[in-house]
Amino acid sequence: MLSYLSYTVVAALLMTCHALCNCPGAPGRAGLKGQPRLPRLRDFLDTGFHSSLVNLKYQLSRLEGVLALDGKIKVVGEKILASNGKEVDFESALESCEEAGGTLATPVNEEENKAILGIVKQYNRYAYLGIKEGETSGEFMDINGTPLNYTKWHQNEPNGKGRENCVEMYSDGTWNDKKCNLNRLTICEF
Structure with a gap:
């Protein structure tokens, strides 16, 4: 089981990774017309590491949901x-x-x-x-x-x-x- 500190740190890292990898306008999206495309964080991660991050994000969201339903976190x-x-x-x-x-x-x-x-x-x-x-x-x-x-x-x-x-x-x-x-x-x- 993750400690509160581990949970908080991992959640913050995942939110940052999500913002860098998936959000419109974030690094990695094409710039103005004629501007070169910036590399995405995903471009630097090997497939296995990226899959691990996605899986960890899924597991954390499930854990957060269970804890919220149990009333242990709000x-x-x-x-x-x-x-x-x-x-x-x-x-x-x-x-x-x-x-x-x-x-x-x-x-x-x-x-x-x-x-x-x-x-x-x-x-x-x-x-x-x-x-x-x-x-x-x-x-x-x-x-x-x-x-x-x-x-x-x-x-x-x-x-x-x-x-x-x-x-x-x-x-x-x-x-x-x-x-x-x-x-x-x-x-x-x-």
Whole structure:
């Protein structure tokens, strides 16, 4: 089974190869009238390698379909959300996502919040979000230190006043500030 990182890298490579080999206007298509035809990536690949790429692309699309049907991954906008179903503390969840080539899921709009909520409901577990309290009490930011433009705080939250530095998503899609040492569901975004 491919790791999340392998899956992401291979998928990106296949999309690039597809764009270079098959898209109108991509290298390899005839240019303006009288201009020489540029070689296609396919021209440089031997038949066996090209067949292997096509087969790999087919297998990955089937795997993605199975995982999507099973609810293990969700695609929302440009993001892929995935959970391994494990409950760990905040630092372990973040480390697990980063090892896989992503980060903890951080919704930036209602659509993404609903997609994360779908995974929370599937596992019936609260989940950590990629949001932490900054140096100023009550000021929350994403993992990269960027202020939040979208929030979905539960009524009267956040209320930890510097004692609850992480954020969890409840099973209704609202957020709560919480201590970082509790075990919560890991949901990564790629």
